Amino acid sequence: MDEDPELFFPVGVAGPAAQEQQARAKEVCARCPVSGECLEYALGVGVTHGVWGGTNEEERRALNRRARRHARQASSGSRSEERSASHAASRWSDQRASR
Structure with missing residues (x-):
């Protein structure tokens, strides 16, 4: 991709400019074939x-x-299965793909 790396590192997380920059970066991520691995x-x-x-x-x-x-x-004996951060990332990617 020919995107400026600075796009992915907004100066802040609040405010309209930072939110717009994050949205543009996320659009690039949505098209990226390695987005899941990146996450x-x-x-x-x-x-x-x-x-x-x-x-x-x-x-x-x-x-x-x-x-x-x-x-x-x-680990406390709950019926819930253990989910790693990697598993959470996969679920996040699946949810984004289904939108």
């Missing part, structure tokens, strides 16, 4: 800034919280 990488290494795999910082934090919650439930 898995970001979740795996704990990237805290920028748009990765079609997600912003807040969305990745939510995916990681969900994965940790499911892992705790699974």
Whole structure:
């Protein structure tokens, strides 16, 4: 892709300009064939800034919280299956693709 890498790293997460920049970056991610792998990488290494795999910082934090919650439930004998951050990334990608 011939996109400016700065597109994926807005200066902030609030305000109309930052939100518009995130939206443009997510549009690029939606067309990218490695978006899922990109998101898995970001979740795996704990990237805290920028748009990765079609997600912003807040969305990745939510995916990681969900994965940790499911892992705790699974280890405490709950019927819920353990879901890693990678599994959460796959589900996120599937949900985005079905839109």
